[in-house]
Amino acid sequence: MLFSVFENIRSSGVQLSAVTAPKNAEAVRVSEQNETSITLQWNKVSSNTSFVLQFNGTETNISAPDGDGPVNHTVSFLSAGTKYTFMLCSVFENIRSSGVQLSAVTAPKNAEAVRVSEQNETSITLQWNKVSSNTSFVLQFNGTETNISAPDGDGPVNHTVSFLSAGTKYTFMLCSVFENIRSSGVQLSAVTAPKNAEAVRVSEQNETSITLQWNKVSSNTSFVLQFNGTETNISAPDEDGPVTSINGLAVTS
Structure with missing residues:
Protein backbone atom coordinates (compact mmCIF):
# COMPACT_ATOMS: atom_id res chain seq x y z
CA MET A 1 0.00 0.00 0.00
CA LEU A 2 1.49 3.34 -1.07
CA PHE A 3 0.29 6.58 0.62
CA SER A 4 0.91 10.17 -0.31
CA VAL A 5 1.55 12.35 2.81
CA PHE A 6 0.97 16.11 3.29
CA GLU A 7 1.19 17.78 6.70
CA ASN A 8 0.98 14.30 8.24
CA ILE A 9 -2.23 13.58 6.39
CA ARG A 10 -2.26 10.48 4.22
CA SER A 11 -4.09 9.82 1.01
CA SER A 12 -6.40 6.85 0.67
CA GLY A 13 -3.47 4.87 -0.72
CA VAL A 14 -2.72 2.74 -3.73
CA GLN A 15 -2.38 -1.04 -3.42
CA LEU A 16 -0.02 -2.98 -5.59
CA SER A 17 0.91 -6.67 -5.58
CA ALA A 18 4.25 -7.92 -6.91
CA VAL A 19 6.25 -11.13 -6.83
CA THR A 20 9.91 -11.90 -6.62
CA ALA A 21 11.52 -13.87 -9.41
CA PRO A 22 11.66 -17.60 -8.71
CA LYS A 23 14.87 -19.51 -8.13
CA ASN A 24 16.69 -20.91 -11.11
CA ALA A 25 16.27 -24.62 -11.73
CA GLU A 26 19.05 -26.67 -10.16
CA ALA A 27 21.00 -29.67 -11.45
CA VAL A 28 20.21 -28.91 -15.08
CA ARG A 29 21.75 -31.73 -17.09
CA VAL A 30 21.49 -33.88 -20.20
CA SER A 31 19.88 -37.23 -19.41
CA GLU A 32 19.84 -38.66 -22.92
CA GLN A 33 20.87 -37.74 -26.45
CA ASN A 34 20.75 -39.37 -29.85
CA GLU A 35 21.10 -38.25 -33.47
CA THR A 36 17.90 -36.16 -33.52
CA SER A 37 17.00 -35.31 -29.93
CA ILE A 38 18.37 -34.14 -26.57
CA THR A 39 16.56 -34.81 -23.29
CA LEU A 40 17.17 -32.28 -20.53
CA GLN A 41 16.48 -32.97 -16.86
CA TRP A 42 16.43 -30.67 -13.84
CA ASN A 43 15.14 -30.51 -10.29
CA LYS A 44 11.63 -29.20 -9.61
CA VAL A 45 11.59 -25.69 -8.09
CA SER A 46 8.08 -25.68 -6.57
CA SER A 47 4.57 -26.85 -7.40
CA ASN A 48 3.63 -23.43 -8.82
CA THR A 49 6.80 -22.71 -10.79
CA SER A 50 6.79 -23.47 -14.50
CA PHE A 51 9.62 -23.05 -17.02
CA VAL A 52 10.54 -21.56 -20.36
CA LEU A 53 13.21 -23.22 -22.52
CA GLN A 54 14.90 -21.01 -25.11
CA PHE A 55 17.07 -22.23 -27.99
CA ASN A 56 17.63 -21.32 -31.63
CA GLY A 57 15.41 -18.25 -31.28
CA THR A 58 12.39 -20.23 -30.05
CA GLU A 59 10.69 -20.54 -26.66
CA THR A 60 8.91 -23.57 -25.25
CA ASN A 61 6.62 -23.32 -22.23
CA ILE A 62 6.91 -26.24 -19.79
CA SER A 63 4.22 -26.66 -17.14
CA ALA A 64 4.94 -26.94 -13.43
CA PRO A 65 5.33 -30.67 -12.65
CA ASP A 66 2.78 -32.54 -10.56
CA GLY A 67 5.10 -35.03 -8.87
CA ASP A 68 8.17 -34.60 -6.72
CA GLY A 69 10.71 -36.11 -9.10
CA PRO A 70 12.90 -34.32 -11.61
CA VAL A 71 11.48 -32.57 -14.67
CA ASN A 72 12.25 -34.08 -18.07
CA HIS A 73 11.90 -32.40 -21.44
CA THR A 74 12.93 -33.76 -24.83
CA VAL A 75 13.90 -31.41 -27.65
CA SER A 76 13.31 -33.22 -30.96
CA PHE A 77 13.89 -32.73 -34.69
CA LEU A 78 17.52 -31.72 -34.22
CA SER A 79 20.46 -32.23 -36.58
CA ALA A 80 22.96 -35.02 -35.92
CA GLY A 81 26.45 -34.10 -34.67
CA THR A 82 25.47 -30.53 -33.75
CA LYS A 83 26.06 -28.43 -30.64
CA TYR A 84 23.06 -26.55 -29.18
CA THR A 85 22.89 -23.94 -26.42
CA PHE A 86 19.80 -23.87 -24.18
CA MET A 87 18.58 -21.27 -21.69
CA LEU A 88 16.18 -22.54 -19.02
CA CYS A 89 14.22 -19.95 -16.99
CA SER A 90 11.94 -20.64 -14.03
CA VAL A 91 8.59 -18.77 -14.21
CA PHE A 92 6.33 -17.65 -11.34
CA GLU A 93 3.38 -15.31 -11.96
CA ASN A 94 4.89 -14.48 -15.39
CA ILE A 95 8.15 -13.37 -13.79
CA ARG A 96 11.24 -15.22 -15.02
CA SER A 97 14.41 -16.14 -13.19
CA SER A 98 17.79 -15.09 -14.55
CA GLY A 99 18.06 -18.47 -16.27
CA VAL A 100 20.52 -21.34 -16.50
CA GLN A 101 22.50 -21.88 -19.70
CA LEU A 102 23.52 -25.35 -20.86
CA SER A 103 25.24 -26.55 -24.03
CA ALA A 104 24.71 -30.07 -25.34
CA VAL A 105 25.31 -31.99 -28.56
CA THR A 106 23.39 -34.54 -30.55
CA ALA A 107 25.04 -37.85 -31.35
CA PRO A 108 26.77 -37.97 -34.74
CA LYS A 109 25.54 -40.09 -37.63
CA ASN A 110 26.83 -43.63 -37.90
CA ALA A 111 29.58 -44.25 -40.41
CA GLU A 112 28.22 -45.43 -43.77
CA ALA A 113 29.44 -48.09 -46.19
CA VAL A 114 31.44 -49.92 -43.50
CA ARG A 115 33.18 -52.77 -45.31
CA VAL A 116 36.24 -55.02 -45.38
CA SER A 117 38.76 -53.75 -47.92
CA GLU A 118 41.50 -56.32 -47.28
CA GLN A 119 42.19 -59.35 -45.13
CA ASN A 120 45.02 -61.82 -44.72
CA GLU A 121 46.09 -64.39 -42.14
CA THR A 122 46.87 -61.87 -39.39
CA SER A 123 45.03 -58.64 -40.21
CA ILE A 124 41.73 -57.17 -41.40
CA THR A 125 41.49 -53.72 -42.97
CA LEU A 126 38.17 -51.94 -42.53
CA GLN A 127 37.04 -49.02 -44.66
CA TRP A 128 34.12 -46.60 -44.30
CA ASN A 129 32.95 -43.20 -45.50
CA LYS A 130 33.99 -40.07 -43.61
CA VAL A 131 31.16 -38.53 -41.52
CA SER A 132 32.49 -34.98 -41.08
CA SER A 133 35.74 -33.16 -40.42
CA ASN A 134 35.08 -33.05 -36.66
CA THR A 135 33.78 -36.58 -36.19
CA SER A 136 36.24 -39.22 -34.97
CA PHE A 137 35.61 -42.92 -34.34
CA VAL A 138 35.95 -45.69 -31.77
CA LEU A 139 36.42 -49.29 -32.94
CA GLN A 140 35.47 -51.98 -30.42
CA PHE A 141 36.38 -55.66 -30.68
CA ASN A 142 37.43 -58.44 -28.32
CA GLY A 143 36.84 -56.19 -25.29
CA THR A 144 39.19 -53.47 -26.53
CA GLU A 145 38.62 -49.96 -27.89
CA THR A 146 40.72 -48.12 -30.43
CA ASN A 147 40.37 -44.35 -30.99
CA ILE A 148 40.59 -43.27 -34.63
CA SER A 149 41.07 -39.57 -35.38
CA ALA A 150 38.82 -37.57 -37.67
CA PRO A 151 40.30 -37.79 -41.18
CA ASP A 152 41.87 -34.79 -42.89
CA GLY A 153 40.97 -35.62 -46.48
CA ASP A 154 37.67 -36.28 -48.21
CA GLY A 155 38.27 -39.93 -49.11
CA PRO A 156 37.22 -43.00 -47.14
CA VAL A 157 38.71 -43.85 -43.75
CA ASN A 158 40.93 -46.95 -43.55
CA HIS A 159 41.95 -48.79 -40.40
CA THR A 160 43.93 -52.04 -40.17
CA VAL A 161 43.47 -54.35 -37.19
CA SER A 162 46.63 -56.42 -36.81
CA PHE A 163 47.99 -59.33 -34.76
CA LEU A 164 44.91 -61.47 -35.37
CA SER A 165 44.65 -65.26 -35.53
CA ALA A 166 44.37 -66.97 -38.90
CA GLY A 167 41.03 -68.46 -39.94
CA THR A 168 39.09 -66.67 -37.21
CA LYS A 169 35.83 -64.70 -37.29
CA TYR A 170 35.84 -61.31 -35.54
CA THR A 171 32.94 -58.97 -34.76
CA PHE A 172 33.62 -55.23 -34.81
CA MET A 173 31.51 -52.30 -33.55
CA LEU A 174 32.31 -48.92 -35.09
CA CYS A 175 30.94 -45.79 -33.37
CA SER A 176 31.19 -42.21 -34.61
CA VAL A 177 32.22 -39.69 -31.91
CA PHE A 178 31.43 -35.96 -31.67
CA GLU A 179 32.24 -33.97 -28.50
CA ASN A 180 32.68 -37.31 -26.63
CA ILE A 181 29.18 -38.43 -27.61
CA ARG A 182 28.97 -41.70 -29.52
CA SER A 183 26.60 -42.81 -32.23
CA SER A 184 24.59 -46.01 -31.86
CA GLY A 185 27.30 -47.85 -33.80
CA VAL A 186 27.59 -50.15 -36.80
CA GLN A 187 28.40 -53.84 -36.32
CA LEU A 188 30.42 -55.81 -38.86
CA SER A 189 31.76 -59.37 -38.83
CA ALA A 190 34.83 -60.37 -40.84
CA VAL A 191 37.28 -63.25 -40.97
CA THR A 192 41.01 -63.57 -41.37
CA ALA A 193 42.34 -65.79 -44.15
CA PRO A 194 43.11 -69.37 -43.07
CA LYS A 195 46.61 -70.75 -42.95
CA ASN A 196 47.95 -72.43 -46.05
CA ALA A 197 47.88 -76.21 -46.09
CA GLU A 198 51.14 -77.73 -44.91
CA ALA A 199 53.12 -80.71 -46.16
CA VAL A 200 51.52 -80.64 -49.60
Whole structure:
Protein backbone atom coordinates (compact mmCIF):
# COMPACT_ATOMS: atom_id res chain seq x y z
CA MET A 1 0.00 0.00 0.00
CA LEU A 2 1.49 3.34 -1.07
CA PHE A 3 0.29 6.58 0.62
CA SER A 4 0.91 10.17 -0.31
CA VAL A 5 1.55 12.35 2.81
CA PHE A 6 0.97 16.11 3.29
CA GLU A 7 1.19 17.78 6.70
CA ASN A 8 0.98 14.30 8.24
CA ILE A 9 -2.23 13.58 6.39
CA ARG A 10 -2.26 10.48 4.22
CA SER A 11 -4.09 9.82 1.01
CA SER A 12 -6.40 6.85 0.67
CA GLY A 13 -3.47 4.87 -0.72
CA VAL A 14 -2.72 2.74 -3.73
CA GLN A 15 -2.38 -1.04 -3.42
CA LEU A 16 -0.02 -2.98 -5.59
CA SER A 17 0.91 -6.67 -5.58
CA ALA A 18 4.25 -7.92 -6.91
CA VAL A 19 6.25 -11.13 -6.83
CA THR A 20 9.91 -11.90 -6.62
CA ALA A 21 11.52 -13.87 -9.41
CA PRO A 22 11.66 -17.60 -8.71
CA LYS A 23 14.87 -19.51 -8.13
CA ASN A 24 16.69 -20.91 -11.11
CA ALA A 25 16.27 -24.62 -11.73
CA GLU A 26 19.05 -26.67 -10.16
CA ALA A 27 21.00 -29.67 -11.45
CA VAL A 28 20.21 -28.91 -15.08
CA ARG A 29 21.75 -31.73 -17.09
CA VAL A 30 21.49 -33.88 -20.20
CA SER A 31 19.88 -37.23 -19.41
CA GLU A 32 19.84 -38.66 -22.92
CA GLN A 33 20.87 -37.74 -26.45
CA ASN A 34 20.75 -39.37 -29.85
CA GLU A 35 21.10 -38.25 -33.47
CA THR A 36 17.90 -36.16 -33.52
CA SER A 37 17.00 -35.31 -29.93
CA ILE A 38 18.37 -34.14 -26.57
CA THR A 39 16.56 -34.81 -23.29
CA LEU A 40 17.17 -32.28 -20.53
CA GLN A 41 16.48 -32.97 -16.86
CA TRP A 42 16.43 -30.67 -13.84
CA ASN A 43 15.14 -30.51 -10.29
CA LYS A 44 11.63 -29.20 -9.61
CA VAL A 45 11.59 -25.69 -8.09
CA SER A 46 8.08 -25.68 -6.57
CA SER A 47 4.57 -26.85 -7.40
CA ASN A 48 3.63 -23.43 -8.82
CA THR A 49 6.80 -22.71 -10.79
CA SER A 50 6.79 -23.47 -14.50
CA PHE A 51 9.62 -23.05 -17.02
CA VAL A 52 10.54 -21.56 -20.36
CA LEU A 53 13.21 -23.22 -22.52
CA GLN A 54 14.90 -21.01 -25.11
CA PHE A 55 17.07 -22.23 -27.99
CA ASN A 56 17.63 -21.32 -31.63
CA GLY A 57 15.41 -18.25 -31.28
CA THR A 58 12.39 -20.23 -30.05
CA GLU A 59 10.69 -20.54 -26.66
CA THR A 60 8.91 -23.57 -25.25
CA ASN A 61 6.62 -23.32 -22.23
CA ILE A 62 6.91 -26.24 -19.79
CA SER A 63 4.22 -26.66 -17.14
CA ALA A 64 4.94 -26.94 -13.43
CA PRO A 65 5.33 -30.67 -12.65
CA ASP A 66 2.78 -32.54 -10.56
CA GLY A 67 5.10 -35.03 -8.87
CA ASP A 68 8.17 -34.60 -6.72
CA GLY A 69 10.71 -36.11 -9.10
CA PRO A 70 12.90 -34.32 -11.61
CA VAL A 71 11.48 -32.57 -14.67
CA ASN A 72 12.25 -34.08 -18.07
CA HIS A 73 11.90 -32.40 -21.44
CA THR A 74 12.93 -33.76 -24.83
CA VAL A 75 13.90 -31.41 -27.65
CA SER A 76 13.31 -33.22 -30.96
CA PHE A 77 13.89 -32.73 -34.69
CA LEU A 78 17.52 -31.72 -34.22
CA SER A 79 20.46 -32.23 -36.58
CA ALA A 80 22.96 -35.02 -35.92
CA GLY A 81 26.45 -34.10 -34.67
CA THR A 82 25.47 -30.53 -33.75
CA LYS A 83 26.06 -28.43 -30.64
CA TYR A 84 23.06 -26.55 -29.18
CA THR A 85 22.89 -23.94 -26.42
CA PHE A 86 19.80 -23.87 -24.18
CA MET A 87 18.58 -21.27 -21.69
CA LEU A 88 16.18 -22.54 -19.02
CA CYS A 89 14.22 -19.95 -16.99
CA SER A 90 11.94 -20.64 -14.03
CA VAL A 91 8.59 -18.77 -14.21
CA PHE A 92 6.33 -17.65 -11.34
CA GLU A 93 3.38 -15.31 -11.96
CA ASN A 94 4.89 -14.48 -15.39
CA ILE A 95 8.15 -13.37 -13.79
CA ARG A 96 11.24 -15.22 -15.02
CA SER A 97 14.41 -16.14 -13.19
CA SER A 98 17.79 -15.09 -14.55
CA GLY A 99 18.06 -18.47 -16.27
CA VAL A 100 20.52 -21.34 -16.50
CA GLN A 101 22.50 -21.88 -19.70
CA LEU A 102 23.52 -25.35 -20.86
CA SER A 103 25.24 -26.55 -24.03
CA ALA A 104 24.71 -30.07 -25.34
CA VAL A 105 25.31 -31.99 -28.56
CA THR A 106 23.39 -34.54 -30.55
CA ALA A 107 25.04 -37.85 -31.35
CA PRO A 108 26.77 -37.97 -34.74
CA LYS A 109 25.54 -40.09 -37.63
CA ASN A 110 26.83 -43.63 -37.90
CA ALA A 111 29.58 -44.25 -40.41
CA GLU A 112 28.22 -45.43 -43.77
CA ALA A 113 29.44 -48.09 -46.19
CA VAL A 114 31.44 -49.92 -43.50
CA ARG A 115 33.18 -52.77 -45.31
CA VAL A 116 36.24 -55.02 -45.38
CA SER A 117 38.76 -53.75 -47.92
CA GLU A 118 41.50 -56.32 -47.28
CA GLN A 119 42.19 -59.35 -45.13
CA ASN A 120 45.02 -61.82 -44.72
CA GLU A 121 46.09 -64.39 -42.14
CA THR A 122 46.87 -61.87 -39.39
CA SER A 123 45.03 -58.64 -40.21
CA ILE A 124 41.73 -57.17 -41.40
CA THR A 125 41.49 -53.72 -42.97
CA LEU A 126 38.17 -51.94 -42.53
CA GLN A 127 37.04 -49.02 -44.66
CA TRP A 128 34.12 -46.60 -44.30
CA ASN A 129 32.95 -43.20 -45.50
CA LYS A 130 33.99 -40.07 -43.61
CA VAL A 131 31.16 -38.53 -41.52
CA SER A 132 32.49 -34.98 -41.08
CA SER A 133 35.74 -33.16 -40.42
CA ASN A 134 35.08 -33.05 -36.66
CA THR A 135 33.78 -36.58 -36.19
CA SER A 136 36.24 -39.22 -34.97
CA PHE A 137 35.61 -42.92 -34.34
CA VAL A 138 35.95 -45.69 -31.77
CA LEU A 139 36.42 -49.29 -32.94
CA GLN A 140 35.47 -51.98 -30.42
CA PHE A 141 36.38 -55.66 -30.68
CA ASN A 142 37.43 -58.44 -28.32
CA GLY A 143 36.84 -56.19 -25.29
CA THR A 144 39.19 -53.47 -26.53
CA GLU A 145 38.62 -49.96 -27.89
CA THR A 146 40.72 -48.12 -30.43
CA ASN A 147 40.37 -44.35 -30.99
CA ILE A 148 40.59 -43.27 -34.63
CA SER A 149 41.07 -39.57 -35.38
CA ALA A 150 38.82 -37.57 -37.67
CA PRO A 151 40.30 -37.79 -41.18
CA ASP A 152 41.87 -34.79 -42.89
CA GLY A 153 40.97 -35.62 -46.48
CA ASP A 154 37.67 -36.28 -48.21
CA GLY A 155 38.27 -39.93 -49.11
CA PRO A 156 37.22 -43.00 -47.14
CA VAL A 157 38.71 -43.85 -43.75
CA ASN A 158 40.93 -46.95 -43.55
CA HIS A 159 41.95 -48.79 -40.40
CA THR A 160 43.93 -52.04 -40.17
CA VAL A 161 43.47 -54.35 -37.19
CA SER A 162 46.63 -56.42 -36.81
CA PHE A 163 47.99 -59.33 -34.76
CA LEU A 164 44.91 -61.47 -35.37
CA SER A 165 44.65 -65.26 -35.53
CA ALA A 166 44.37 -66.97 -38.90
CA GLY A 167 41.03 -68.46 -39.94
CA THR A 168 39.09 -66.67 -37.21
CA LYS A 169 35.83 -64.70 -37.29
CA TYR A 170 35.84 -61.31 -35.54
CA THR A 171 32.94 -58.97 -34.76
CA PHE A 172 33.62 -55.23 -34.81
CA MET A 173 31.51 -52.30 -33.55
CA LEU A 174 32.31 -48.92 -35.09
CA CYS A 175 30.94 -45.79 -33.37
CA SER A 176 31.19 -42.21 -34.61
CA VAL A 177 32.22 -39.69 -31.91
CA PHE A 178 31.43 -35.96 -31.67
CA GLU A 179 32.24 -33.97 -28.50
CA ASN A 180 32.68 -37.31 -26.63
CA ILE A 181 29.18 -38.43 -27.61
CA ARG A 182 28.97 -41.70 -29.52
CA SER A 183 26.60 -42.81 -32.23
CA SER A 184 24.59 -46.01 -31.86
CA GLY A 185 27.30 -47.85 -33.80
CA VAL A 186 27.59 -50.15 -36.80
CA GLN A 187 28.40 -53.84 -36.32
CA LEU A 188 30.42 -55.81 -38.86
CA SER A 189 31.76 -59.37 -38.83
CA ALA A 190 34.83 -60.37 -40.84
CA VAL A 191 37.28 -63.25 -40.97
CA THR A 192 41.01 -63.57 -41.37
CA ALA A 193 42.34 -65.79 -44.15
CA PRO A 194 43.11 -69.37 -43.07
CA LYS A 195 46.61 -70.75 -42.95
CA ASN A 196 47.95 -72.43 -46.05
CA ALA A 197 47.88 -76.21 -46.09
CA GLU A 198 51.14 -77.73 -44.91
CA ALA A 199 53.12 -80.71 -46.16
CA VAL A 200 51.52 -80.64 -49.60
CA ARG A 201 52.95 -83.61 -51.48
CA VAL A 202 52.33 -86.20 -54.19
CA SER A 203 51.46 -89.50 -52.55
CA GLU A 204 50.79 -91.51 -55.71
CA GLN A 205 50.79 -91.13 -59.48
CA ASN A 206 50.12 -93.24 -62.50
CA GLU A 207 49.37 -92.78 -66.19
CA THR A 208 46.00 -91.08 -65.66
CA SER A 209 46.00 -89.66 -62.15
CA ILE A 210 47.97 -87.88 -59.51
CA THR A 211 47.06 -88.22 -55.83
CA LEU A 212 47.86 -85.19 -53.71
CA GLN A 213 48.02 -85.26 -49.95
CA TRP A 214 48.37 -82.52 -47.34
CA ASN A 215 47.81 -81.92 -43.64
CA LYS A 216 44.40 -80.86 -42.37
CA VAL A 217 44.24 -77.18 -41.37
CA SER A 218 41.16 -77.23 -39.12
CA SER A 219 37.74 -78.87 -38.95
CA ASN A 220 36.07 -75.90 -40.65
CA THR A 221 38.66 -75.17 -43.33
CA SER A 222 37.94 -76.53 -46.79
CA PHE A 223 40.10 -76.25 -49.91
CA VAL A 224 40.06 -75.27 -53.57
CA LEU A 225 42.40 -77.06 -55.98
CA GLN A 226 43.17 -75.17 -59.17
CA PHE A 227 44.81 -76.67 -62.26
CA ASN A 228 44.54 -76.26 -66.04
CA GLY A 229 42.07 -73.40 -65.63
CA THR A 230 39.65 -75.41 -63.49
CA GLU A 231 38.77 -75.33 -59.79
CA THR A 232 37.77 -78.23 -57.59
CA ASN A 233 36.14 -77.70 -54.19
CA ILE A 234 37.33 -80.10 -51.49
CA SER A 235 35.29 -80.26 -48.28
CA ALA A 236 36.77 -79.83 -44.82
CA PRO A 237 37.77 -83.32 -43.62
CA ASP A 238 35.99 -85.07 -40.76
CA GLU A 239 38.96 -87.04 -39.56
CA ASP A 240 42.30 -85.84 -38.18
CA GLY A 241 44.53 -87.51 -40.75
CA PRO A 242 45.90 -86.04 -44.00
CA VAL A 243 43.61 -84.84 -46.81
CA THR A 244 43.76 -86.72 -50.13
CA SER A 245 42.67 -85.61 -53.60
CA ILE A 246 42.82 -87.72 -56.80
CA ASN A 247 42.94 -85.96 -60.16
CA GLY A 248 42.20 -87.69 -63.42
CA LEU A 249 44.69 -86.64 -66.08
CA ALA A 250 45.13 -87.32 -69.78
CA VAL A 251 47.99 -89.64 -70.72
CA THR A 252 50.89 -87.77 -72.33
CA SER A 253 52.13 -89.54 -75.45
